[in-house]
Amino acid sequence: KAGVTQTPRYLIKTRGQQVTLSCSPISGHRSVSWYQQTPGQGLQFLFEYFSETQRNKGNFPGRFSGRQFSNSRSEMNVSTLELGDSALYLCASSLEGGEDLHTQYFGPGTRLTVL
């Protein structure tokens, strides 16, 4: 099976702009999670989608949003970009989601730089 793919791999934006990142999970996986990784804060959970519904949400402002489509592909959107949003954004998929912890399969990430 093909792994988790993320597009684009690299992105440069300026403050105030918005950005949309895309993630295609492994075929058959219904849960998609997003993470932000920065040197200062480490890996932080953004949100998880399962069957097109947001199941879990981390502690990020409303500027960060996401959605999941019927084919399990997911997008996340960041509006009004700030310099601090510069990070590696990782997407992960798993067979199931919700309360229990399941093995996550990560994509290569999207490196976002905000100037």
Added chain:
Amino acid sequence: SQQGEEDPQALSIQEGENATMNCSYKTSINNLQWYRQNSGRGLVHLILIRSNEREKHSGRLRVTLDTSKKSSSLLITASRAADTASYFCATGSKLTFGKGITLSVRP
């Protein structure tokens, strides 16, 4: 929320030596996972240990879990230069990660 915290933060060893990394967490868990991340890339799942398991092996990896102490350890035996990476433990439905351990294996 559940959180994994690894220690040490950084570890440097010689090729062939064993590397031991520790993880502590705060609340009860159903299972705990270890992941590896090579520089600037996505994470790779290494091993999952369930709360009713005490030890698990996978190749050169050995993971232990002590639920009474809320801690886990990851042992990499006979380390190789290719093991150089950051290692994370993770718990919880939101897959909360610690800050990670940077392992450097010197050839």
